[in-house]
Amino acid sequence: MALKATIYKAAVNIADMNRHYYADHELTIARHPSESDERAMLRLLAWSLHASDDLSFTRGISTDDEPDIWQKNLSGEIETWIELGQPDEKRLRKACGRAKQVFIYNYGGRTSDIWWQQCQEKVQRFNNLHIYRIPAEANALVNLIDKNMKLHCVIQDQQISIGNNQENLTLEIDRRFPID
Numbered sequence: 001m002a003l004k005a006t007i008y009k010a011a012v013n014i015a016d017m018n019r020h021y022y023a024d025h026e027l028t029i030a031r032h033p034s035e036s037d038e039r040a041m042l043r044l045l046a047w048s049l050h051a052s053d054d055l056s057f058t059r060g061i062s063t064d065d066e067p068d069i070w071q072k073n074l075s076g077e078i079e080t081w082i083e084l085g086q087p088d089e090k091r092l093r094k095a096c097g098r099a100k101q102v103f104i105y106n107y108g109g110r111t112s113d114i115w116w117q118q119c120q121e122k123v124q125r126f127n128n129l130h131i132y133r134i135p136a137e138a139n140a141l142v143n144l145i146d147k148n149m150k151l152h153c154v155i156q157d158q159q160i161s162i163g164n165n166q167e168n169l170t171l172e173i174d175r176r177f178p179i180d
Contacts, residue, residue: 003033010044010149014051017156025051039084041141042134043068045162046082046105048153049173055080067095086115089122096126106176107134116176123177131177140169 008029015022027047031040047055047069058066069082081099083091086106095102106112112133123129144151144164154161161170 005030005032007031008040008145008147008149010151012044012048012051012149013152014048015152015154016049016051017154019155021051023051023053027057029057037142037145038139041145042084042105042107042138044151045134045138045141045160045171046084046103048162049105049155049160050080050082050103051153070099086112089119092119092123092126092129096128100128102126102129104129104131105134105173106131107136107138109136120177129177130175133174133176135171135174137169138171143167144169 008031010027010029012025012027013023014025027044029040029044031037043057047057050069050071052071055069055071057069067081067083069080070078071080073079078099079101081095081102082105083095083103084105084107086108087095087104092102092104106116108115116131116133123131141162144162144167149164151162151164158173158175159170160173161168163169
């Protein structure tokens with residue numbers, strides 16, 4: 001018998017100073033049985049950085065042809081492709097060919113740095129690709145996970161502050177590509 005996804009509900013208050021976007025969202029996050037709590041919370045973090053009414057979680061980790069999060073327009077074209085981890089060059093090429101904008105949120109400490117060293121030159125040809133590094137301190141996001149979460153998220157510049165009534169975590173998200 002196959003294991004079922006664990007379902008989390010999140011009420012998220014977003015205050016994105018960069019985009020002047022302020023809204024409350026009710027989200028359902030399905031954590032695949034092979035996905036860790038840390039990765040599920042990193043998906044929520046990535047969603048928060050791009051929050052909009054049209055942004056949605058996909059089948060993600062269990063599906064090869066979808067990212068973790070995407071935004072489609074009314075005609076079904078992919079506007080935004082958001083993925084976590086360390087995708088190979090073939091996956092990056094596929095994402096950049098299918099979506100207007102592609103965002104990769106790279107995490108994993110030393111392994112993410114090694115991945116970046118190996119693919120840094122290969123990504124130069126992708127004009128619609130944006131790569132960010134999530135710091136190792138983000139693993140503390142697991143302290144916020146709960147079946148019914150009420151979170152607030154404040155974004156300003158490359159800094160994101162996310163928390164609930166008991167805890168708050170502030171992270172600096174580093175831009176790897178393109179370099180300004």
